[in-house]
Amino acid sequence: MRWTARALPSAIVLTTAGEDIADPRFRVAFPSLSGVRTADGPDQVLLRGPSAFHLHMGSGGASPPAVLLPFDKLFEVRAAAALRLWRGLAKRNPGPNPAALSPQRRKRLVLALRALDARLQNATYREIAAVLFDLPDMADAVWQSHEQRGQVIRLVKLGTDLMHGGYRNLLLYPYRRRP
Numbered sequence: 001m002r003w004t005a006r007a008l009p010s011a012i013v014l015t016t017a018g019e020d021i022a023d024p025r026f027r028v029a030f031p032s033l034s035g036v037r038t039a040d041g042p043d044q045v046l047l048r049g050p051s052a053f054h055l056h057m058g059s060g061g062a063s064p065p066a067v068l069l070p071f072d073k074l075f076e077v078r079a080a081a082a083l084r085l086w087r088g089l090a091k092r093n094p095g096p097n098p099a100a101l102s103p104q105r106r107k108r109l110v111l112a113l114r115a116l117d118a119r120l121q122n123a124t125y126r127e128i129a130a131v132l133f134d135l136p137d138m139a140d141a142v143w144q145s146h147e148q149r150g151q152v153i154r155l156v157k158l159g160t161d162l163m164h165g166g167y168r169n170l171l172l173y174p175y176r177r178r179p
Contacts, residue, residue, distance in 0.1 A: 005042075005043065009172060010054060012054065013056045013067065013068040014056065014057050014065055014066070015065075015066050016063060021066075022064040022066070028090075043056050044057065048094070051094050069082065084097070099171075101170070109170075112162065113162070114132060115159055116156055116160060119160075125153060129151075
């Protein structure tokens with residue numbers, strides 16, 4: 001399995017709406033799951049145009065469909081994902097995926113992993129900076145105050161944090177855990 005609804009807060013949990021809640025006068029035709037790309041038990045990926053939606057189907061199916069939104073610290077993430085799904089199913093533009101990493105963020109993560117890999121091979125911060133940023137040789141006094149020195153230190157720290165389980169926070173991007 002590539003993901004689970006519990007680990008991926010942007011996954012939309014579909015369940016059955018109770019007949020006492022779902023007024024038949026306002027019911028809409030729920031599209032079939034013909035766009036499902038992968039299915040692993042109840043976890044599915046639904047494709048609608050260029051957008052992909054991670055769905056978790058309840059054990060009783062989803063007819064009439066409802067979205068389960070737990071009141072937890074990730075409520076806003078789940079609600080935003082449900083609204084994107086609604087727009088996609090209504091053949092409207094769902095908008096950009098807020099969980100997609102920006103090119104700048106991806107570049108920083110790649111640099112962090114490269115810096116961590118070098119540090120784990122006992123490279124100095126200076127050696128790492130020379131490779132990552134193509135820095136020329138410089139005097140020790142210049143290196144101590146060079147802006148790339150601090151950047152490399154922060155990249156190694158980020159890479160270390162990712163290595164020690166921080167990679168899970170990428171599932172919450174751009175959302176942050178609230179205390």
